[in-house]
Amino acid sequence: MRAKITVRKISRVPIHFDYQYGIASMLYARLAAANMRLANEIHSHQGFKFYTFSNLVIEDWIPTKGGLNFTKAHFFISSPDTEFIRSFTEGLLLEPEFFLGTGERGMKADFIIERVEILPPLVLSDSVVFRTLSPVYVKTQRNKDGQLVEVDLYPKDSKFYENLHTNLVDRYTEFYGHGVEHDHFEVLDVSDVKPKRVSIGNSFRRCSLMKITVEASPELIGFAYDAGLGEKNAMGFGCVDVV
Known part of the structure; x- marks a missing residue:
């Protein structure tokens, strides 16, 4: 199952080029908000974790130095575990605000989730x-x-x-x-x-x-x-x- 998450950056400052850890932390927090049992299982599990997410797909690049600047972007999160995707999307709707680091000490860029879409499954061949x-x-x-x-x-x-x-x-x-x-x-x-x-x-x-x-x-x-x-x-x- 796959979801498309559309976000809007409401701060003017650019984010750091390496933002993946920030998104990963946000995803876990939103999962915990919606389904603490599942979040605890994932956190304590010593084996593989069965989900992934994409880079940000930036929709309106704003030229800048020292980071990534834009207003609107989206990313995808995907998992064979349908309960995970449903719990995650529920958590995003419960708490749609989040932030990512900017590379400047103490500075953060604020975001808000604008839209969450569950995408239809694909039929894949060999x-x-x-x-x-x-x-x-x-x-x-x-x-x-x-x-x-x-x-x-x-x-x-x-x-x-x-x-x-x-x-x-x-x-x-x-x-x-x-x-x-x-x-x-x-x-x-x-x-x-x-x-x-x-x-x-x-x-x-x-x-x-x-x-x-x-x-x-x-x-x-x-x-x-x-x-x-x-x-x-x-x-x-x-x-x-x-x-």
Whole structure:
């Protein structure tokens, strides 16, 4: 299930380029306002979190330096868990005001939710072209000086695709409680790759925007659309749309 959230910025100051953590925090707070039980389950769960959200789609860019300035934008939130989406949208309607950081110490940009739309489900086949609405993050561990260290992967690395598939199957299995009946996942083409470096908390994640053509089991394609591709989906990574 997917929802489109239209927002209006009512402060004149621009927001920081790395706003994903702020949106993630706001989403959790609104979920807690509507469904504390579900919010506590998500917060305490040590495994995967089965939702993702897109970057802001800015509708009226205002030229500025040192941030993103605009009046109106929207973003998407998506999950295979319909209770989560319904609870989240209820929480937004209960508390439509929120803020995001500006990069200036102590300054915040105020927002208000203008509209919440539940989008109709898509009928997906076994072949699809995804366009990323937020960057895909994939990592691995590699030996460096005798120690295993985490390494962020870009699409130029073949390990990127192996881990993308493994992660998708693992999340599907945990969510549904069983494996994919016919596990097939092949990336046929990747184009328009734009490497990104996103700050989340006190660390940076190297990730990528792209178009990615996938041939896979319809169950996996549908799950990728609902729950996102790659890792850290609940932090705003891996949200995709169909071209």
